[in-house]
Structures are given as structure tokens and as C-alpha cells.
Amino acid sequence: MNSDKKPQGSDCFSLLKELSETPGVSGQEDRIRARVSEHLAPLVDELHTDTLGNLTGHRRGSDSPAKRVMLAAHMDEIGLIVTRLEKGFLRFAVVGGVDVGALPAQEVTVHGRADLPGLIASRPPHVLSQEEREKPFAQADLFIDVGLPAGELAEYVSVGDFISIRRCAGRLGNGYASGKAFDNRVSVVVLLQALHILQQRSHAWDIFAVVTVQEEIGLRGAKTAAFQVQPDVGIALDVTYAEQQGATAEEALPMGSGPAIGLGPNLHPVLRKLLVDTAGRNEIPFTNEVLPGNSGTDAWTMQVSRSGIPTALISVPVRNMHTPAETVALKDIERSARLLAETICELPDDLSALALDDQA
């Protein structure tokens, strides 16, 4: 990304497509990290990879010493892992909350000694009893077929090799796009776009843009990153459920309605108000994501790091979560990036401005 190029719809899609198609299953994020690094490097002063593999870009603010805001967008995606080689086929376990119902007949990439294309195999319905056909497939009914004979398979694949979904991202109508790993590559795009906007702006605070790992298996990267960075404020970037058939109206947000600003005990009320006011001032449409408990995002672990961190959450609505066909409205990505950039410019000089009063 060049700093003189204004982010536009087409740019946003090509970046999203590139990041979506780069593999990065939780615990094996090296390829997506390398790809994100290329985009992040020109936007920050320093780039650092930590013990667990979080990628942290440090962009200095104008104050010295400056207060610190940590942005967290996870780059890992859910996937599969080889548990056993069985007569030329692979057995697997899930990494993260994979929707097993969306797996049968899906193409995958097995990251063995080389990347092997494969597909998730199941027995044909013709040979099954009526009773068997009516049940959804269980994980134990499924294999991966990479088309290699048993002897050769062992040369390329071993227990513990990761497997990612094989799916190109594509545009749909109405400015929508669909692909794999939009959870949470969408937010990585938001993060990069926001830093891009900030190239032209002055901000007092230091920004620690952390592209976290292992979020899908328990918010593990954000936990250690928050401890390391010790920020004064944390902002998590993630995706949330968009309206679709079967989702309850009170828990899903409309596509194309702008970023969702998290609301609930996980999120700091004064910081949240700063986001809401900033959105209003800049005429950025937004919705509220009401979260009565665990937000299930990096915000949940950032809030309780060390002596506690005022934390906010910006989410982009996505349909078909945790399937190979996650769908997003591209304009929501750009609006989220604007909201994030504007909020960073509005962070207060004095932390007492974020003190809780007894109203909340």
C-alpha cells in the first residue's frame, strides 16, 4: 500500500482477498505474518515478532513520553490438523471452533512437506441406510483425500501438520465479498487502512498495532501481548454476527450498517463514549453490539491484563461465521477503519478523562 493512494473499494477488496487466501491456522501463522508484515512495515516505525508469534508494529505519536494505545486484530484462522494417517487417507482434528457441518466435500490445503491440495471425503449417500443419511456427518466419519498412495503419503504428511481451507475470495453483488478466514482478516484490513489514514494525520499517542495469534484457541496471543505492551488503552478489532436467516434479531447486526461498537461490561463506558462521539462527529454510521458477558474477542483478555486496561471493541458484521463462505459488506471495513483512525486522534491528553464516575 502506498501512502499517496487513497483507500478505495477496489483496494480494500484486493487486500482482503490477498490476506484471506494466505494460510494462517492458529499456531502456524508464519505465512500470514510474513504477508501482513509487508503491508504493516511502511506504516510503522518498528516491527517486532514476540515469543508466541504476535506481530507488533509500533508507530510513534507526537507526545514524548507518549501514552500507549494497543490495537489488537487477530490474524489466525480456524482450521484442521492431522491426527493420523490411515490407509492412504488422513484423519484430522479441528483447530478452533470449526463448523463441522460445513466441511464435507470442502477442498483444503494440507501443509505438509509441500502444500498438497485435498478434499474432505465422506461416504456417498447411495450406500448408506436411510437412518445414516438423516444424521449429519460426525468428525469421525470424515477423511481427507490428497490423492496419494499410502506409501507416498507418509513422505509428504505427518501427524501434526496443519490444514487450511482452500477457497478463493470473490465479490458478490451489492458491494459484498465472500471467502474464508474473513474472521479476522477483515479486521487486519481495518487495522492497515486505519494506519494508512493516520499517515496524513497527527496523533499524540503511541500506537502498538498488534496482529495477534492463537485467538481462535483461547485469546492466547493477546494475553501475552497486552502484558508486554502495557497499554493505557486497548482497542480490539474483530468480526461479529450479521443478520441472516436463523440468527436472532437481537444478536445479529445488519450488513452494511457500519462498524458495531461493543457495549457491555467487557468494554469501558467512557472509552466507548469516545468512540460513539467520534463516529457522530465524523458522520460515520455505526451500530451497537450488546454484549452481556464474554465478548469472545481479544478485548476479553486485554481488559484484565495486569492492573486492568480500559478496552473498546470495534466489530465488522460478517455472515456465515466460521464457514468457508464468510461474507462482509466492504464499506463496513472502510467505515471501521475511519472510526478507528479518528478515535486514535481523539484519545485524551490526560488519562483522568477516562476515569470511571459513579454513574456507570
Place this chain on the structure above:
Amino acid sequence: MNELLKKLSKARGVAGHEGAVRAILREELAPFVEELSVDSIGNLIAHKGGSDAAGQHRVMLAAHMDEVGGMVMRANSDGTVKFRSVGGLDPRILPGKRVTIGPQSVPGVILRAPHAARSGRRAVPISDLLIDTGGAGGIEPGDMITFESGYEQYGKLLKGKAFDDRVGCYILAELLKSEFPCELVGVFTVQEEIGLRGAGVAAYTVQPDVAVALEGTVADDLPKQNDVSPTTELGKGPAISVMDRSAHADRRLVRILTETASDHGIPWQIKQPGVGGTDVGTIHLARAGVPAVAVAVPCRYIHTPAALMDPEDVKNTIQLMSKALSGPLGRPLRAGWSEA
């Protein structure tokens, strides 16, 4: 029985909305403690140096300010409200209850959708319940929902809402009004009911040598067909936790409390192991670990609009903690371990 306890019980505060409870405690305690501060998540931390400046032994006492309740997910145009619980609510006790919503205290009643009322075979989940406000307006998504319930005397018992854990807050406030030899840090925590969130953060900051969580806990002393545990029983004194789902108590602290009680003729009981969890769960894992235990006042029907407790148990819990803090709890734990 008591104005402070009444005020605390009636104050509205689910996780993330503890401000009203915090305000009461801040005002109450200002004359008695050396320092009062509020951290980023909302814990109120009260500090007393202790009379014995040489013996640097820091005791953290924790009581949580939040109560179980609900949160508005969506306000419909017809005056009904979709909601979810904040903390563990039993959906079976909800239909027909009166609630109070949001900062403007809008009253409402919990309805069941007619089809759900007819079925009657399985418990209706909270997602199928509605609150009817009559269309008063003034309700926003994210507003808190609390039960409406009076504070009154029932025979020899006290009835009110949110005894879990306003009774702990009351006991902690009373203890902070006394002088003890050890350094005392009273923490009124937030967000206990959604995962013991405030206490862990506070323990990281406070770095205590030992900690005690003060609680209102389950009493299941209704008549039963089988001879099984009542969890705790009203009137039988403070309930001490050995093990629950969140922590194993430090066995030395359990012994200090039971021996102190016995020495001073204070009744005590062991809470049914394996049930519930307290702020000890996060406190004892803070930094390199904190020896900790939970002591609780038995309450019938906690997590409903109207709990009952015995004022004698409250008195005895304060008594036990005072004696312990003046005695072995206020001194460093003996080093090393042996079979307790």
C-alpha cells in the same frame, strides 16, 4: 435491621454498572480509611495501614458489588424489551417478576410468549422471554435490568435482593471501620458474576500476602426426600469454603478460621464442596499466587429477586473476621507446609 445493609441491598448494580453501589460505599467509608481509589475496571480499593507498622503483613478482603440481573438487547416499538442475563439467572423463576430498567428506572414485568406459556414441559429460555414496559420509552440497548424487591424483616430473617454479595460488601465496610494490627486492603470488586473479572485485576495491583473473599452463598436447606447436603444452613454461622469450582482454599487459612471460631464460641460450617465459585478463583492465581479462602453468609434463594438470610449469621461472620484479623489472620502465615 440496618440502614447501610438496606441501602446496599436496594442499590442497583449488575456487572459493568456498579456505580451506584460504589457511590454508597465511597461515602460510607471516607471517614474511616486512609485512601480510596477506583481502578480502570471499576473496583473500589480502600486502604488502611494498620496499627503495627513493623509487621508488614497485607491482608486483602474482597466483596463483589455486582448482582445478577439482565441487559437490554433490544427495545421494540411496542414497549416490549428483549433481554439476556448478566451472570447466572435461573430462567424458571423469571416469568411474572417486576424489574427496573436503565438509568431512568423504567418499571417492567417479565412476560412469556403465549406459546411458551402453553407448552409448560420444558423451561422457557431467557431468549424467549420479553419484558413489558407498557411503552414508557427511555430504554436503550445495554441498559441494565434489576429485580424490584423490598428490604424487610420476615420473622427472624431478612428479605431483600442482591444479598449476593451486598451482604459481603456490608461486612467488609463494617470491618474497615475497625482497627487491626495488619495492613488491610478492602476491595469492592466488579464483574464477579460474569467470571470473577474485577478481583484478579485488583489482586495483581494489591499484591496481598493473604486474601479472604466475603460472600453471600447458596443455602439449600429446604426439606428434601434424600439425606443430602443442604450446601449451607441458615443460622449455623459463617460458611467456610474448602473447595469450589473456582479454587481450593488454602488449608492453613481454613484452619485459622475454624480454630478462631471454635476458640471464641462462634458457630461455623463448611460449605458443600464443589458448588459455585468466588473471587478467590482469580485472586489466588494472581502473580505468583496468593493463599486465599472464602467465607460466606448463607442465603436462601440467591440469584432470585428475594433472598432470605439470618442476621445472626451476618453478625457472626463479622465477629469471626474481627477475631481472626486481630489474631492469626493478621500475622504472616507460618512458612512451610505440613498436613493440615
Place this chain on the structure above:
Amino acid sequence: MRALIEELCGVFGPSGQEERIREAIINHLDGLVDEIQTDRLGNLIAVKRPAAGVEKGKRIMLAAHMDEIGIMVTHVDAQGFCRFTTIGGVVTNALIGSRVHFANGVEGAFGLEGSPIARERPAPQKLFLDVGADSRENARVQVGDSAVFRSSFGAVGDRLFAPNLDDRIGCAVLIQTLRELKSSPHELLAVFTAQEEVGARGATTAGYGLEPEIILAIDVTATGDFPQATPMEVALGKGPAIKVMDRRMISHPKVRGWLESTAREQDIPYQLEVLEFGSTDASAVQVSRAGVPAGTVSIPCRYVHTPSQVADYNDACGAVRLLVNALGGEYPQ
């Protein structure tokens, strides 16, 4: 080491009450380490400093948990029968027919409410414990007392049978490693952890307090080598397993690579492990502070969390060889 495994399997130590097993382990550490301490949660920490003049070493935490699963009494009824709750992930299907014993030597047998003919999968609330009493007053146990599974230690050839190989076999492997390790460039923090079975609590606080640069857990893992097992490559007798992933953690690739290359260089048979259920102390230490590179050496064990666990002695010996060779050399740059 066989005698050591048998000895440790015979010592009482449910989670939260590790005093006796800690003492038993301390007795074997004499002369093997430079310093021994017990921390605030009851973890036993044995420190072995690097040979003088060595500078390239790391600060490595080795964790084997000394606690075992068990039960705790929740109520004693008028007839002297006890109700109980489980400590750790006890497989309740395995309770009927097994025996427990308490710290004071009292034995307990499990019973199930109702007719023996109508027995189905037992709901935990319907089980009770018979402790040989006929009234509450003469029951020699009270609410809050813990008990552990107790069946005799057995062996058929190299197959070992015991109720608590999880993780006494790991404790034995760690002690044996300290015995056989002549010198190491590393500072070794051998931690016999408390309360692993209830959520790796001891390792959480020890990991914070010790600030290691690398964490290796030594624990048992499940196998896929019995009828209709969950598909999994690990089998008894094929060597120690090097963990790739479990329910809570993914091993650091460099730590895993270090263990794998050591095994290959020394011709130690090993297996790679992907475990879909359960985790170890390493998962807790991995996310301590700013993060610690983590790995696990596992000893394959069938029927974990039941009162009859089976492991292969050769796998434990392989684990010792693997650890001695890895720790005796440098950590790869």
C-alpha cells in the same frame, strides 16, 4: 526408575492436598539439586544451576504435576453414607466397583441408589460412598475430606498398571532425568506442580514467579491404540510422544523441533501427539507474562482419569533419555 514409579504411585496426593507426595519427592531430590523450595500454592521447586563458566544456557522450567484426581466428601448422612464431588476430571462411569482411601486410612467403596438390576450409566448425584460406618457419628470422615483411588500397583512385563500414573510416572521421569543428567548448560527449574488436575493452577503461579525462558511439561497423554479409540496415532510402547497440540495449546515449533531433532540424533523412538481432549501445565505457563516457548514430553497412557491406568515402562525410559540428551546440550539458536 521402576521402583520409583511404584513408590510414587503409592503416595496420597489429591489436588490441593499435596503435602505427602511433596515430602516423598523431596526425599529423592537429596543431592540432585542446588536448592529446594515450596511456593505459596504448594508447588515444589528444585533448582539445578548450570555448570560454572557456561554462558549459553537457558532458564528452563520442567513441570510434572504431583497431584492426582480424587473425590471430596460433601455430606455425611445419618446412616454414615457419604455424598461426594469429584476433584479433577474423574470419569464417573468408572466409579462403581472402584475403591478410594482417605488420608487417615479410611477406605471407601462406591454404591449407587436403587436396584442393582436397573443400573444404567450412573448420574453422579445418585452415587454415594460407603466408608464402613453405620452413623454420622462414627463415620471417620467429614465434609471437606478428600480421597484418592487406590488399587495395587501391577505389572505385566513392561506394562505398568496403577490408578495414578497420571502423573506420578512423569514425576519419576523428572527425578530420573535429574539423576542421569551429568551436566547441563541450562538453569533447570524442576517443578513438581500442585493442582494441575483442577486447571493447571500451580503451574500458573509458578510460571509467573519463576519467569522461565522455556517450559517443558512432562505428563501423560491419551492413546489411539485400543478398540474404537478416537483416531490418534499415539500408541503404547512406541516411545515418548512429543506434543504438537492439545485442547489448550499448540507447542512452540522451535521447542518441538529441538525435542524431535534430539530424538532423531540419539535414535530414540518417538511419536507426534495431537490430543483432542485435555491439556498440561505447559499451556498455562505458555501464556504467563509476555509468553514462554512451550513444549511437552508425553508418556502414552491408556484409560487416563480412571482408577486403572496402563503405560509402558519403555516409553518412560525413552522420555528420560530424550530429556537427558536435550537438556545436556544447547538449545538451538
